[in-house]
Amino acid sequence: xxxxxxxxxxxxxxxxxxxxxxxxxxxxxxxxxxxxxxxxxxxxxxxxxxxxxxxxxxxxxxxxxxxxxxxxxxxxxxxxxxxxxxxxxxxxxxxxxxxxxxxxxxxxxxxxxxxxxxxxxxxxxxxxxxxxxxxxxxxxxxxxxxxxxxxxxxxxxxxxxxxxxxxxxxxxxxxxxxxxxxxxxxxxxxxxxxxxxxxxxxxxxxxxxxxxxxxxxxxxxxxxxxxxxxxxxxxxxxxxxxxxxxxxxxxxxxxxxxxxxxxxxxxxxxxxxxxxxxxxxxxxxxxxxxxxxxxxxxxxxxxxxxxxxxxxxxxxxxxxxxxxxxxxxxxxxxxxxxxxxxxxxxxxxxxxxxxxxxxx
Ligand SMILES: C[S@@+](CC[C@H](N)C(=O)[O-])C[C@H]1O[C@@H](n2cnc3c(N)ncnc32)[C@H](O)[C@@H]1O
Numbered sequence: 001x002x003x004x005x006x007x008x009x010x011x012x013x014x015x016x017x018x019x020x021x022x023x024x025x026x027x028x029x030x031x032x033x034x035x036x037x038x039x040x041x042x043x044x045x046x047x048x049x050x051x052x053x054x055x056x057x058x059x060x061x062x063x064x065x066x067x068x069x070x071x072x073x074x075x076x077x078x079x080x081x082x083x084x085x086x087x088x089x090x091x092x093x094x095x096x097x098x099x100x101x102x103x104x105x106x107x108x109x110x111x112x113x114x115x116x117x118x119x120x121x122x123x124x125x126x127x128x129x130x131x132x133x134x135x136x137x138x139x140x141x142x143x144x145x146x147x148x149x150x151x152x153x154x155x156x157x158x159x160x161x162x163x164x165x166x167x168x169x170x171x172x173x174x175x176x177x178x179x180x181x182x183x184x185x186x187x188x189x190x191x192x193x194x195x196x197x198x199x200x201x202x203x204x205x206x207x208x209x210x211x212x213x214x215x216x217x218x219x220x221x222x223x224x225x226x227x228x229x230x231x232x233x234x235x236x237x238x239x240x241x242x243x244x245x246x247x248x249x250x251x252x253x254x255x256x257x258x259x260x261x262x263x264x265x266x267x268x269x270x271x272x273x274x275x276x277x278x279x280x281x282x283x284x285x286x287x288x289x290x291x292x293x294x295x296x297x298x299x300x301x302x303x304x305x306x307x308x309x310x311x312x313x314x315x316x317x318x319x320x321x322x323x324x325x326x327x328x329x330x331x332x333x334x335x336x337x338x339x340x341x342x343x344x345x346x347x348x349x350x351x352x353x354x355x356x357x358x359x360x
Pocket of ligand 1: 006007010011012013014015016035036038039040041056057058059062063109201271272273288289290
């Protein structure tokens with residue numbers, strides 16, 4: 001199910017709030033295992049300074065994007081890096097083409113990025129992914145159809161300021177109607193996931209529809225959290241991560257310098273993570289939202305197939321979106337429902353169920 005969709009550059013910003021994994025990852029581990037995605041979800045793990053980092057993705061383009069991010073941290077200053085990726089729109093007349101030339105990349109990676117030159121020269125790399133472009137388009141449709149001036153709701157000095165404007169700029173029934181018509185299962189399955197959407201009727205394990213799920217969570221985010229600090233909502237509704245308060249974990253200055261100084265040995269794997277997991281033990285596993293796209297029978301016994309010498313207290317973070325295939329969790333692995341629910345609420349995208357497994 002995953003191979004059809006997971007090709008090319010699907011993710012460039014991150015539709016996961018990686019602070020969760022960063023906080024859970026141990027310092028100075030022997031080895032961390034991480035699904036690449038945009039690469040933004042992996043960069044903060046390097047700040048934990050593992051001896052080795054194993055990065056896996058079915059799509060070679062996603063691995064290229066990690067290498068680009070990592071090299072730009074190594075070779076550029078903090079502000080150059082933010083500008084290069086696209087978080088800063090302008091910076092002291094810097095030019096992305098010139099910054100790119102300072103990176104050491106393979107000729108294959110350089111050729112790949114040259115294809116998109118005009119796009120990333122203008123706006124950086126974080127808006128290149130198919131996923132980001134799909135949701136930015138849905139955000140533009142919302143603004144046009146409803147004539148909403150959502151910028152004012154984002155540009156507030158604090159949460160109480162936002163709360164005082166909420167009734168003026170956010171109409172829950174209107175957003176519910178919009179999700180039913182536009183941000184629904186059919187559109188996601190047809191236009192983005194090409195038949196692999198985990199929230200579609202025949203795949204999801206959640207009782208509600210994708211439109212109900214998204215409208216409920218977004219409505220709650222607008223009502224109960226300060227959206228100026230939410231990069232995910234800004235990407236969708238403003239088509240840009242507009243405010244520095246919203247910058248995701250990879251933009252944190254302290255983390256930037258830790259990654260710059262890290263000497264982790266990085267290994268890249270373009271293969272199915274279920275195969276790679278069997279090969280050797282790791283101390284922390286960041287498996288992203290990959291299980292949603294797998295068949296029940298492929299993951300049912302995956303814990304049984306792991307090497308037996310994984311250390312005690314090692315953690316594994318699994319995210320799922322609308323479809324959680326059933327996998328057997330048996331001793332020595334355990335999970336705590338109340339913690340999983342807490343992580344799901346903490347994640348500023350609110351798009352995932354969490355299964356954080358610990359080896360007792
Ligand atoms: C659903 S995406 C999540 C991306 C992520 N939310 C982010 O913020 O970058 C999962 C990533 O895992 C990769 N992937 C999916 N199934 C995989 C598998 N079985 N083995 C290895 N990589 C896989 C995809 O190519 C994709 O980059």
